Amino acid sequence: MADERLFGGIELGGTKTVFAIGTCSGKIIARRTVPTRAPEAVVADAAIFFAEGGSKVSALGVGAFGPIVIDPKAPDYGQLCDTNKPGWSGFGLTGALEEAMGLPVRLVTDVGAAAIGEAQLGALRGCEIGIYLTVGTGIGGAIIVGGKVLPALLHPEMGxxxxxxxxxxxAPSTCNFHDNCAEGLAAGPAIAARFGKSLDHFAPDDPEFLMIADYLGQLCCQLVLTLSPQRIVLGGGVGGAPGVVPAVHRAMVRHLGRYAPAAVADEHYLTAPTLGQDAGITGALVCAVNAIREMA
Ligand SMILES: [Zn+2]
Structure with missing residues (x-):
């Protein structure tokens, strides 16, 4: 019998939050985007959205900005760590949502949610091990194993x-901690500081463009050597600029030299996210579905 239950997803971003109701396959049937206000206001917005329309959801999946404690066994699970965002440091997000809505809540990071979305319905479908890498204002990544995010102490810091x-x-690194990390050399703020404009203002054969592609290719090379993924998805504002994916792929293959599985040379090995902007909210829905299935 088809599973006709409905599930709730929340994608909590630094500036906007997306609420969605969807099916067990991750298909979105209703959604709303609101500005991310104070934490109590976001919880209230969520309660209003999920109470409307009479479509009762069975569980809630949340992909949240961080740093946030995502280990369900930790005493401070679901709590925001120190963050620049006013009012959010120390806020117990999952507890507040469970209390407001009376639903089981499953939490992952924002990048983890996007990775799960791509694993369920997008470019990482069918991969036993895959990587979702997002390059925008920072560089974040998640490792997918068997459709789930690899458990971690906090979360990977591939950037x-x-x-x-x-x-x-x-050029000075824009990372406060490192002089030559990927984020400090090649994320959006580093590109703006170097060139005074974003990467989409350059042609793929411009030296500025090739420099950034080389750095991101080096990063992907390190990930291939460490984890041997079957596919890498490259998203985010920088990753999505025209021509970036093939240029980074070429740089990655060059840096690997001949010391790599033949599959990495395939032009689809490094790819853009299939779900685009919907990857995160879809992944949040999938987390809600998994929460219920694991409780059954
Ligand atoms: Zn750094």
Missing amino acids: HIALHRLPGDA
Whole structure:
């Protein structure tokens, strides 16, 4: 018999929050986007959205900005760590949502949610091990194993992997912690600081464009060598600029040299997210479905 239950998803971003109701396959049937206000206001907005229309959801999946404690066994599970966003430091997000809505709540990071969405319905479908990498104002990543995010102490910090600077590149790193990590050399703020404009203002054969592609190719090379994923999805504002995915793929293959599985040379090995902007909210819905299935 078809599972006709409905599930709720929340994608909590730094500036906007998306609420959605969807089916067990992750198909969205209703959604609303609101500004991310104070935490209590966001919980109230969620309660209003999910109470409307009479379509009762069975569980809630949440993909949240961080840093946030995502280990369900930790005493402070679901709590925001120190963050610049006013009012959010120390807020117990999952507890507040459970209390307001009387539903089981499953939490992952925002990047983890997007990765789960791509694993369920997008470019990582069918991959036993895959990586979702997002390059925008920062660089974040999630490792998918068997459709789920690999459990971790906090969450992976792939954006802070050290790279080799290109000869003559003396631009200051925009990372407060490292002089030559991927985020400090090649994320959106680093690109703006270097060139005074974003990457989509350059053609794919411009030296500025090739420099950033080289750095992101180095990062993907490190991930291939460490985890040997079957596919890497490259998303985010920088990752989505025209021509970035093929340029990063070429740089990655070059940096790997001949020391890599033949599959990495396939042009679809490194790919854009299939779900685009919907990856995160879809992944949140999938988390809600998994929460119920694991309780059964
Ligand atoms: Zn760093």
